[in-house]
Amino acid sequence: MVEKRFIVVTDNETRFNELSETLKGIGTSVWLHWNTDLLAQLVGSLGTDIVFIDYIGENAEKAAELTRSLLAVYPSLWVVGFSHRTDSQLVLDAMRSGARDFVELQAPVDTLNTVKSILERSPSLPAQSSGxxxxxxxxxxxxxxxxxxxxxxxxxxxxxxxxxxxxxxxxxxxxxxxxxxxxxxxxxxxxxxxxxxxxxxxxxxxxxxxxxxxxxxxxxxxxxxxxxxxxxxxxxxxxxxxxxxxxxxxxxxxxxxxxxxxxxxxxxxxxxxxxxxxxxxxxxxxxxxxxxxxxxxxxxxxxxxxxxxxxxxxxxxxxxxxxxxxxxxxxxxxxxxxxxxxxxxxxxxxxxxxxxxxxxxxxxxxxxxxxxxGQPHAEARGAEQGATLLGRLFKPNLRAGG
Ligand SMILES: Nc1ncnc2c1ncn2[C@@H]1O[C@H](COP(=O)(O)OP(=O)(O)OP(=O)(O)O)[C@@H](O)[C@H]1O
Ligand SMILES: [Mg+2]
The missing domain is CATH 3.40.50.300 (P-loop containing nucleotide triphosphate hydrolases)
Incomplete structure (x- = not known):
């Protein structure tokens, strides 16, 4: 399977790590912080299969807003909300803002299945163009x-x-x-x-x-x-x-x-x-x-x-x-x-x-x-390494676009 690319929007390193760990068998996760302008730009230029957005606690409102604005620019984008545990109101809010699905960090197996089925249902996701x-x-x-x-x-x-x-x-x-x-x-x-x-x-x-x-x-x-x-x-x-x-x-x-x-x-x-x-x-x-x-x-x-x-x-x-x-x-x-x-x-x-x-x-x-x-093996490993390093490198005081 071609390596997939996921973007995870959260300010919390632990949450990013949990999700990227769950997804690492199918693709590379890139960690981004809340910054709508930059996000829209990155989604366009990097190409991504799914954008995961943090709907936990007080994030829910701005998550819904971000989902709406991303979909306004890229209507065919797959946005998936996530939280620790699902709560029907939260899922409903996410879906109303345009998210296609919702996953729980605490249920990695379910998350993996959801993502796999999304990837199967949507063969024409935006192309990845990475040099x-x-x-x-x-x-x-x-x-x-x-x-x-x-x-x-x-x-x-x-x-x-x-x-x-x-x-x-x-x-x-x-x-x-x-x-x-x-x-x-x-x-x-x-x-x-x-x-x-x-x-x-x-x-x-x-x-x-x-x-x-x-x-x-x-x-x-x-x-x-x-x-x-x-x-x-x-x-x-x-x-x-x-x-x-x-x-x-x-x-x-x-x-x-x-x-x-x-x-x-x-x-x-x-x-x-x-x-x-x-x-x-x-x-x-x-x-x-x-x-x-x-x-x-x-x-x-x-x-x-x-x-x-x-x-x-x-x-x-x-x-x-x-x-x-x-x-x-x-x-x-x-x-x-x-x-x-x-x-x-x-x-x-x-x-x-x-x-x-x-x-x-x-x-x-x-x-x-x-x-x-091309050495696909080395490449995939490299990409994974990128994701985990990325996780380690972003220190809270260095975040841009807060
Ligand atoms: N294979 C080689 N044989 C002999 N000389 C070489 C060779 N490769 C480079 N040089 C010469 O060595 C010098 C330093 O080369 P270069 O600038 O590529 O090295 P560098 O390691 O990037 O150095 P710096 O630390 O200054 O960036 C240059 O004068 C270059 O022409
Ligand atoms: Mg040099």
């Missing part, structure tokens, strides 16, 4: 993370079908490295995009986003990282999800970015993650630290593959040893290409343009090919 996201992490600065992310994105763009687009999300620091390597001017940065969240559409994407001449879109962090303080984490995370639905592929270079919550979220919604690590002890040590941190925060590091950076067969430390030490799978070795890379950087052209058959690119080609083939 894939690939994240490249770097163990340390300067080991080639940005170069790898940029070339992977370019390869995907070059080989993508017409009209299908790739976004390079350059979160490395100092910001704008990828744009520099590609000689592309990026004036619309991540913070600008977050601020435009409520008017985000294809037109904005075509006009405001920087595009490399290959057609690939590029977005960087602001030059002044202090600007990040002005945006709420929830909005930043929502933007990441939105980007994933607007592009066929998002390649995120999380290189040296330190804002861990955002990194965790990006990882959570990533379908594929690679960690670049050099054949040196300090690099392996940093990679280990990073993996320990990720595991501590509940991330399943089995989803991460090792890409050896600046690989040189003469170095004693073999990639297989590194992978074993880090306990991650070994996906490939990016060969050392010092002079060529510097020459490319100096003329503002990617290696792909200067030497398209370079073995460095073949390593990334094979990763791109795997991605195109």
């Amino acid at each position: 894939r996201m690939i994240t490249i992490l770097g163990a340390r600065p300067g080991i080639g993370t940005t170069t790898a992310a940029m070339h992977l994105a370019l390869l995907l763009q070059q080989e993508a079908a017409q009209g299908e687009s790739v976004l390079l999300l350059d979160f490395g620091y100092p910001s704008g490295d990828a744009a520099l390597y590609l000689d592309t001017k990026v004036s619309f940065n991540f913070c600008d995009a977050v601020r435009s969240l409520r008017r985000f559409d294809q037109a904005l994407l075509n006009t405001a986003f920087a595009h490399h001449k290959s057609g690939m879109a590029i977005m960087s962090l602001p030059q002044n990282l202090a600007d990040l303080r002005d945006i709420t984490p929830t909005d930043a995370m929502t933007l990441l999800s939105l980007l994933k639905s607007y592009f066929k592929v998002v390649v995120a270079d999380l290189g040296g970015f330190a804002g861990l919550d955002l990194v965790m979220y990006a990882l959570g919604i990533s379908d594929h993650v690679e960690l670049v690590c050099e054949q040196s002890l300090p690099s392996v040590y940093s990679a280990r630290q990073m993996l320990v941190n990720l595991r501590e925060r509940g991330f399943d590091t089995d989803r991460i593959g090792l890409l050896t950076g600046k690989y040189d067969g003469r170095i004693d430390l073999a990639p297989a040893q590194i992978a074993q030490n880090l306990q991650i799978r070994h996906d490939g070795d990016l060969p050392q290409r010092t002079e060529k890379m510097i020459a490319c950087a100096n003329i503002g052209k990617p290696l792909l343009e200067v030497a398209p058959r370079d073995p460095y690119l073949d390593v990334l080609r094979s990763i791109a090919a795997n991605l195109r083939k």
Whole structure:
């Protein structure tokens, strides 16, 4: 069965977790807070099979209101109300506002059956249009993370079908490295995009986003990282999800970015993650630290593959040893290409343009090919992880649009 996507509207983390746990066998639940504008927008752009709305206690009135306003925009949407226990008046109120069904948090088996029957009855639910996201992490600065992310994105763009687009999300620091390597001017940065969240559409994407001449879109962090303080984490995370639905592929270079919550979220919604690590002890040590941190925060590091950076067969430390030490799978070795890379950087052209058959690119080609083939298993796991991480990440004081 195709993975379903559910949106759960509640301000209560426990309720979200209960429902998403119940539904996890059939789909991914995304947690959203009360914010009608944003909700309407997200429902439209993410595509969802069912929107669950919290009708518990004093929420009932605003839940009914939200149900009505969502249905005014999307008449064919399936809204399902939920509470701890059903009470006939509550169900009646929910139905009057347009909810198609009602479920009890305390009856997971019934909930599951209700949802399954809804999904069977309504084969023509709004389509899900979600792209894939690939994240490249770097163990340390300067080991080639940005170069790898940029070339992977370019390869995907070059080989993508017409009209299908790739976004390079350059979160490395100092910001704008990828744009520099590609000689592309990026004036619309991540913070600008977050601020435009409520008017985000294809037109904005075509006009405001920087595009490399290959057609690939590029977005960087602001030059002044202090600007990040002005945006709420929830909005930043929502933007990441939105980007994933607007592009066929998002390649995120999380290189040296330190804002861990955002990194965790990006990882959570990533379908594929690679960690670049050099054949040196300090690099392996940093990679280990990073993996320990990720595991501590509940991330399943089995989803991460090792890409050896600046690989040189003469170095004693073999990639297989590194992978074993880090306990991650070994996906490939990016060969050392010092002079060529510097020459490319100096003329503002990617290696792909200067030497398209370079073995460095073949390593990334094979990763791109795997991605195109799609690995449904990894994908489903990734999506689930996204949901549970999402649950953990939204702290009460960080909620937007209250
Ligand atoms: N495979 C390679 N062989 C040799 N040099 C490389 C290779 N990949 C990248 N480089 C060079 O290493 C330097 C750093 O590369 P890059 O900016 O991609 O690394 P990074 O890990 O993103 O660094 P930062 O921490 O600065 O973001 C650049 O000069 C680049 O040209
Ligand atoms: Mg970088």
